[in-house]
Amino acid sequence: MDKRISLIAANWKMHKTIGETVSFIETLQKEVGPCTDREVMIAPPYTALDAARKAMTMEGYKLAAQNFHWEEKGAYTGEISGPMLKDLGCDCVILGHSERRHLFGETDEMIQKKLAAAFKFGLLPILCVGEVLEEREAGRTLEVIGTQLERAVQGLSREESGKIVIAYEPVWAIGTGKTATPGQAQEVHLAIRQHIAALFDKEVANRLRILYGGSVKPDNVDALMAQPDIDGLLVGGASLEVSSFKRIVQYQFVEK
Ligand SMILES: O=C(CO)COP(=O)(O)O
Helix, strand or coil: CCCCCEEEEEECCCCCCHHHHHHHHHHHHHHHCCCCCEEEEEECCHHHHHHHHHHCCCCCEEEEECCCECCCCCCCCCCCEHHHHHHCCCCEEEECCHHHHHHCCCCHHHHHHHHHHHHHCCCEEEEEECCCHHHHHCCCHHHHHHHHHHHHHCCCCHHHHHHCEEEECCHHHCCCCCCCCHHHHHHHHHHHHHHHHHHCCHHHHHHCEEEEECCCCCCCHHHHHCCCCCCEEEECHHHCCHHHHHHHHCCCCCCC
């Protein structure tokens, strides 16, 4: 199996001013140091992207936006484009987060356009997928995620598909304190990899990094990261304090 470098990502959502962002990043880098065997990604709000870029001085730290619009420019009041994010020095962009899907009405079709645009404008996409509680209880988890995946990757080349980062975020586990058990998360991560293998091929699937997100905390990080198909984490609440995010970044490494 290809070796996949782990990615520990912070999604700050609508939190932190410029000053708070700079202070967080400076403290984190001072306490964690450069990262060579894992990548750390931070997604602050748009308003703090520029300051965050300037504060990131160490190896292994990456900057992401939480969303963007697929068009390059135009009459889209309130929107931000890929070239604008590149201009700010962003490396990655989070796409299709469940809050975007459920609170702001993003559809699979919009997410597919955003995914294609991320490649067009040179941003690494982090594609979020996940089921709601009723879907899990009805035994439809894998079907729902399969559909989200198929629709999102439509039109992508084989090479592009191998580069996507997928984040599995069960909607019922986001901000609720309810984490999927490591076994539940592993089951879905494996299914995602198998689905991508069926859509493209095994080599693409083996290269794919799949993150888990949903109430990740210092006390469950090691068990989650020990699972063979969990290649990283997308952390909300616990990424807002340096002390908890640092512990998550410094998860206990196990050879897989
Ligand atoms: O939505 C998430 C990350 O994108 C997860 O949020 P919490 O870690 O707060 O559950």
